[in-house]
Amino acid sequence: MNNFTFNIPTDIRFGKDQIQCLPDELAKYGKRVLLVYGGGSIKRSGLYHKIMELLKDFEVFELSGIEPNPKLSSVEKGTEICKKEDIQVILAVGGGSTIDASKHIAASACYDGKPWDLVMDRSLVKKALPITVVLTICATGSEMNSGAVISNEETHEKLEINTPHLYPKLSICDPTYLYTLPAKQTAAGSVDILSHVMEQYFQPNDEAYITDVLSEGVMKTVIKYARKAIDEPENYEARSNLMWASTVGLNHLLTVGKGGSWSVHPIEHVVSAYYDITHGVGLAILTPAWMEYVLSEDTAPRFARFAREVFGVNEADDMKAAKLGIDKVREFNKSLGMPASLSEAGVPDDKFDEMASEAVRTSGLGTRSYVKLKDEDVKKILIMCK
Numbered sequence: 001m002n003n004f005t006f007n008i009p010t011d012i013r014f015g016k017d018q019i020q021c022l023p024d025e026l027a028k029y030g031k032r033v034l035l036v037y038g039g040g041s042i043k044r045s046g047l048y049h050k051i052m053e054l055l056k057d058f059e060v061f062e063l064s065g066i067e068p069n070p071k072l073s074s075v076e077k078g079t080e081i082c083k084k085e086d087i088q089v090i091l092a093v094g095g096g097s098t099i100d101a102s103k104h105i106a107a108s109a110c111y112d113g114k115p116w117d118l119v120m121d122r123s124l125v126k127k128a129l130p131i132t133v134v135l136t137i138c139a140t141g142s143e144m145n146s147g148a149v150i151s152n153e154e155t156h157e158k159l160e161i162n163t164p165h166l167y168p169k170l171s172i173c174d175p176t177y178l179y180t181l182p183a184k185q186t187a188a189g190s191v192d193i194l195s196h197v198m199e200q201y202f203q204p205n206d207e208a209y210i211t212d213v214l215s216e217g218v219m220k221t222v223i224k225y226a227r228k229a230i231d232e233p234e235n236y237e238a239r240s241n242l243m244w245a246s247t248v249g250l251n252h253l254l255t256v257g258k259g260g261s262w263s264v265h266p267i268e269h270v271v272s273a274y275y276d277i278t279h280g281v282g283l284a285i286l287t288p289a290w291m292e293y294v295l296s297e298d299t300a301p302r303f304a305r306f307a308r309e310v311f312g313v314n315e316a317d318d319m320k321a322a323k324l325g326i327d328k329v330r331e332f333n334k335s336l337g338m339p340a341s342l343s344e345a346g347v348p349d350d351k352f353d354e355m356a357s358e359a360v361r362t363s364g365l366g367t368r369s370y371v372k373l374k375d376e377d378v379k380k381i382l383i384m385c386k
C-alpha cells in the first residue's frame with residue numbers, strides 16, 4: 001500500500017428526521033445564512049418549507065436556480081451575495097451541482113479576485129466560509145469530499161477545485177429525501193457512484209487489498225439496489241444503501257493506499273462541458289468503451305477480478321471473464337434505462353478532436369491513469385461511443 005493520510009472533518013447525520021439538528025448546528029457558525037438550491041425540486045417536495053420553518057430565527061438569504069453542471073455565473077452571483085450581505089455560513093440543499101457551486105462560492109467569498117482564479121490555481125484558496133449540506137440526490141459524494149466541479153460557459157471548461165478548505169462541516173443525509181427523485185436521476189446517480197468506485201479500483205497500484213475489497217462491496221451495493229430504487233422509489237432499504245454508497249464511494253476511503261489518476265471522468269467532464277448532458281449519462285456511455293479500449297493481456301487479470309467479484313462472472317480464463325464483465329456493465333446501464341451512445345444523448349461527433357485534447361490537457365490521463373491515454377486514444381474511445 002502507498003502511504004496515506006485520512007482526515008475527513010465532515011459531520012454526517014444519516015437517517016430519518018436528522019434535519020432537526022439544523023438550527024443548533026448552523027448557529028455554531030452564525031445567523032446570516034446563504035441558502036443555495038437548484039431549480040425547484042426542494043419546493044415541490046416540501047423540504048424548502050420545512051427548512052424555512054427550522055430557520056425562522058436566522059437571517060436567510062437565497063440563491064436559487066443552480067443548474068445541473070453548475071455554471072461559473074451562478075458562483076459569481078452567490079459570491080456577490082456573500083460579500084454584500086456578510087454571510088456567515090452556507091447551506092446547500094440539493095445534489096452535487098448545488099453543493100459544488102456552494103463550495104466554490106464559499107471559497108470565492110473569502111478571496112478578493114475572480115472566482116475562476118481559484119480553479120486555475122487552488123493554492124489561492126486560503127480559507128472558505130463554512131459549508132453545510134442537506135443532500136437530496138445520491139451520486140457525487142460531494143457531501144463528504146473536498147472537490148467542486150464548475151463549468152465555465154465561455155471557455156467550455158469543466159474543472160475541479162479540490163482543497164481541504166472545501167469539506168462540508170455538516171451533511172444531513174436523510175434517505176427519505178430521495179423518494180421524489182425521478183427514475184433518470186436515480187439511474188444517473190447510481191452510474192456515477194459505480195464509476196467513482198471503478199475509477200479508484202482501476203489504478204496503477206493495485207496492492208491495497210483491503211481498499212479493493214471494500215470497493216467491491218460498495219459496487220455490489222449499487223448493483224443490488226439501483227433498479228430497486230427506480231421500481232420502488234420509497235423503498236427505504238434501497239435508498240439508504242445507495243445514499244451511503246454515494247458518500248463512501250467518494251470520501252477518500254476507497255482510494256487510500258492506491259494512487260494515480262482517473263480515466264473516464266476527465267473524458268465525461270469535457271463531454272458535459274461541451275454539450276451539458278447529465279454526468280451519469282455520459283459515464284454510462286463512456287465506461288464500457290473505455291474498458292474495451294484498455295483491455296489487454298496486461299489488464300485482463302484486473303478486469304477479470306472485477307467481473308468475478310462484482311458481477312459474479314464464473315469464468316476461469318481471464319480474458320474471457322474480463323469481456324463478460326464489460327458486457328455486464330453494459331447490461332447494468334441498459335437495465336437502468338441509460339442511453340448506449342453519444343448520439344442518443346444528443347452529442348454529435350464533430351468536436352471529438354478538440355474534446356479529446358482538452359480531456360488529456362486538463363487531467364492525468366496521459367501521465368498517471370491506469371492505462372495512459374493520448375489525445376488519439378481518447379478520440380478513438382469517443383468514436384467507439386458514437
Ligand code: NZQ
Nearest residue numbers: 038039040041068069095096097136139140142147180181
Ligand atoms: O435543480 P433541482 O430542481 O433541485 O433538480 C435536481 C436536478 O435537476 C434533481 N433533484 C435533486 N434532488 C432531487 C431532484 N429531483 C427530485 N427530487 C429530489 N430529491 O436532480 C437533478 C440533478 O441534480 P444534480 O445536483 O445536478 O445531480 P448530481 O448530484 O448528480 O450532481 C452532478 C454534478 O456534480 C458533479 C458533476 O460533474 C455534475 O456537475 N460532480 C461532482 C463531484 C464532486 N464534487 O465530488 C464528483 C462527480 O464525479 C461529479 O463530477
Ligand code: ZN
Nearest residue numbers: 140192196279
Ligand atoms: Zn462522477
